Structures are given as C-alpha cells and as structure tokens.
Amino acid sequence: MTEPILAVDLADLRTRISAKWTAYDPDVIPAWVAEMDVIPAEPIRRALADWMAKGDTGYPTSAGYVDAFGGFAERRWGWSIDGARARLAPDVMMGILVVLLKATSEGDAVVINDPVYPPFDSFPRLANRRVVRAALTDAGRLDLEALGAAFDQASEGGRRRSAYLLSNPHNPTGVVHTPDELAAVARLADEYGVTVISDEVHAPVVYAEARFTSYLQVPGLQRGFAVHSAAKAFSLAALKAGVILAAPGEDELLGQITGGPNASLSGVVAHTAAFNECEDWLDQLLGELDKVRRQVVTQLAERAPDISVALPESTYLMWLDCRALGLAVEPAEHFLTHARVGMNPGLTFGARGAGHARLNIATSPAILDEITRRLGASLPLA
Numbered sequence: 404m405t406e407p408i409l410a411v412d413l414a415d416l417r418t419r420i421s422a423k424w425t426a427y428d429p430d431v432i433p434a435w436v437a438e439m440d441v442i443p444a445e446p447i448r449r450a451l452a453d454w455m456a457k458g459d460t461g462y463p464t465s466a467g468y469v470d471a472f473g474g475f476a477e478r479r480w481g482w483s484i485d486g487a488r489a490r491l492a493p494d495v496m497m498g499i500l501v502v503l504l505k506a507t508s509e510g511d512a513v514v515i516n517d518p519v520y521p522p523f524d525s526f527p528r529l530a531n532r533r534v535v536r537a538a539l540t541d542a543g544r545l546d547l548e549a550l551g552a553a554f555d556q557a558s559e560g561g562r563r564r565s566a567y568l569l570s571n572p573h574n575p576t577g578v579v580h581t582p583d584e585l586a587a588v589a590r591l592a593d594e595y596g597v598t599v600i601s602d603e604v605h606a607p608v609v610y611a612e613a614r615f616t617s618y619l620q621v622p623g624l625q626r627g628f629a630v631h632s633a634a635k636a637f638s639l640a641a642l643k644a645g646v647i648l649a650a651p652g653e654d655e656l657l658g659q660i661t662g663g664p665n666a667s668l669s670g671v672v673a674h675t676a677a678f679n680e681c682e683d684w685l686d687q688l689l690g691e692l693d694k695v696r697r698q699v700v701t702q703l704a705e706r707a708p709d710i711s712v713a714l715p716e717s718t719y720l721m722w723l724d725c726r727a728l729g730l731a732v733e734p735a736e737h738f739l740t741h742a743r744v745g746m747n748p749g750l751t752f753g754a755r756g757a758g759h760a761r762l763n764i765a766t767s768p769a770i771l772d773e774i775t776r777r778l779g780a781s782l783p784l785a
C-alpha cells in the first residue's frame with residue numbers, strides 16, 4: 404500500500420526550522436505561508452543526495468531544467484513550450500522582478516489584483532514602481548471592466564509603459580482563469596500596451612473540476628511572459644529555481660534579461676527531478692489535497708458555520724470569508740489569540756482582503772481536524 408503524503412507528525416513538524424514552523428509559539432498550529440507539511444518525493448531526495456555526493460556544487464546551466472519543464476508542460480497541459488525563449492531565474496518572484504525591470508522604468512505603474520499574493524505589491528515597490536490595484540469580482544474572478552480601467556490608468560491611456568502581474572491560478576482565491584478570461588486579458592493588454600507577466604507557480608496544483616491554461620497558450624499571443632517553478636507543487640521553496648518563458652514577440656526584452664541573476668544548481672537538480680520523475684507523487688498529492696479541502700469545508704460548516712469558504716479550484720490555500728462573524732479585530736488576529744492557529748491576515752492581500760484569512764491546508768487530516776476544531780471553539784456561541 405502506498406504511504407500517504409500528508410502524514411507528517413506534528414512532533415516532527417515542530418523540529419523544522421523553516422519559516423512556517425518557527426514563526427509562532429509552540430502551542431500555535433501554523434497554517435500560513437505556502438509551505439507543505441510533506442517529505443519531498445523520493446526521486447528528488449535521491450537526485451540531491453547523488454549530486455551532493457559527487458561534489459557537483461558549481462553553477463547551473465539551463466538545458467536540463469528547461470527540457471524537464473517542457474516535458475511536464477506537454478504531458479500535463481498539452482503545452483509545447485519554446486525552449487529557445489526560456490531563461491532560468493533564481494525563483495519565481497526574482498524572475499518577475501527581472502522582467503519588470505526591463506518592461507517598465509522607475510515611476511511606471513504595475514497593475515495587480517485585489518486581493519492578491521502580497522509580494523505582488525512589495526516587489527514592484529522595491530523597484531520604485533507604482534502599484535495600481537484592480538479588484539476581483541465577489542466570486543474572486545477577474546473583473547475585466549476593473550482590469551481595463553486599471554490598464555488605462557497605469558498606461559495613461561496607452562502612452563506609458565506598464566505591466567500586469569497575473570496570478571494564474573490565483574493566490575489567494577484558488578481561481579483558475581479560463582481560456583476566455585486569458586484571451587480577454589491579452590486583448591486588453593494589447594489595447595493599452597501593458598506587459599503581462601503571468602505567475603504560474605501554482606499551475607500543477609489544479610483539481611479535477613478545473614483545467615489550467617498558461618497565459619502563453621492564448622491563441623495567437625505575441626506579447627507577455629509566464630514564470631514557472633516546481634517550488635509550490637513539490638515543496639521545494641528551500642531549493643530555489645524558476646523559469647521565465649516569453650511569447651514570440653518578446654525577443655528584444657528577453658535579450659536584455661539574458662545574463663541576469665541565475666538559479667542555484669541545488670534548485671535546478673531538485674526541480675528537474677520533480678518535473679521529470681514525480682508525476683505519480685503529484686497525482687497522489689492532488690488526490691489527498693482534494694480530500695482535505697473537502698474535509699475543511701465540511702468541518703467548518705459544522706464547527707464554524709459563519710465562516711464562508713468555497714472549495715478552491717487550485718492551490719492548497721483556502722480563503723476564509725469571516726465577515727459574518729462580526730469580530731472586533733482582523734480574523735487572523737482573533738484566531739491566533741483565541742484558537743492558537745496561525746493564518747495569513749486577509750488585509751496583507753489588499754484592501755479587499757479585510758475580514759478574510761488565508762488557511763494553508765497542505766497538512767495531515769489529523770492536524771486539519773484540530774485546526775477546524777480550534778477555529779470553531781474560539782467563536783462565541785450564537
């Protein structure tokens with residue numbers, strides 16, 4: 404029988420030195436940053452051990468990683484990438500930053516959604532870019548009217564360079580954008596001359612009811628970038644690497660980023676093994692994540708019925724709408740104090756995150772049972 408993946412003991416997890424497991428006091432169950440409570444797949448551990456035993460600790464080259472990702476993209480999504488238009492990056496956010504540095508200048512604007520992954524706000528600011536927010540719909544989907552207005556504002560009616568950071572799939576709502584939505588984004592980007600950078604790091608973690616489409620798969624697309632990595636799906640954030648992929652009309656910009664910051668060879672080794680050899684592990688993980696996302700929805704409906712939460716189409720992150728609870732403080736603060744569960748505060752994702760908290764469900768059913776029990780017990784009885 405295959406051993407479950409989401410099965411690491413709480414006592415073992417508490418000995419970890421990663422951000423997730425060291426941020427809080429020992430009585431808190433951490434369920435915040437997007438790390439998974441898993442042991443990475445055996446082929447990854449073997450590849451790293453072999454590589455280390457050889458003392459092969461120099462600089463990376465890109466061919467193996469790009470080929471491995473290309474094979475994975477073809478098998479999972481029927482997407483034939485253009486390897487000549489792929490560049491290694493230290494990780495996803497550095498890949499995004501490198502493209503931003505060349506697609507825009509200081510003082511230019513970068514459009515991001517609201518709510519969205521907090522570094523989409525902080526990285527452009529780090530590079531002295533302005534941020535323009537485009538709200539998502541109440542269902543957490545792209546609001547094309549709001550996006551068009553934000554593109555108009557950011558690009559000053561198409562006269563100034565600007566960029567859009569798309570989270571595809573979307574963190575924190577788990578929404579998987581449809582081919583029609585992506586095509587509409589591409590039309591708007593063309594109209595206003597906006598450079599779209601599609602962060603696709605969550606793409607391998609999509610559940611059966613949805614289907615991932617890369618922004619670069621929009622038919623006839625000429626402009627824009629996608630950034631991928633094995634970090635989220637295979638629990639490899641510690642082993643940094645990523646890949647930037649460019650549309651056919653981006654050769655000039657691609658030339659300007661060649662020779663920029665690179666990945667680490669340890670990351671390349673781990674991610675290459677993940678893309679080449681770990682699809683069975685990923686399929687098993689997806690089956691287990693599917694069960695725990697359903698467990699959380701069912702248990703919260705029983706134990707904390709005023710928290711509103713939908714099954715995410717993608718990611719191991721759940722976006723808890725706690726507005727009906729009428730709490731005096733932000734939900735993450737209430738739950739940290741009264742439930743001893745550490746989640747991401749909704750407001751860090753943007754103003755529309757008010758009254759929300761982000762729960763990381765990539766842990767064992769037993770730990771999730773305890774989390775939902777604690778959340779429910781911390782709420783005043785109606």
Ligand SMILES: Cc1ncc(COP(=O)(O)O)c(C=O)c1O
Pocket residue numbers: 437494495496497520570574602604605632634635640644645
């Ligand atoms: C949307 C999104 N992009 C990027 C990252 C981070 O990727 P990296 O560590 O490769 O920069 C995360 C991590 O949670 C994420 O959710």
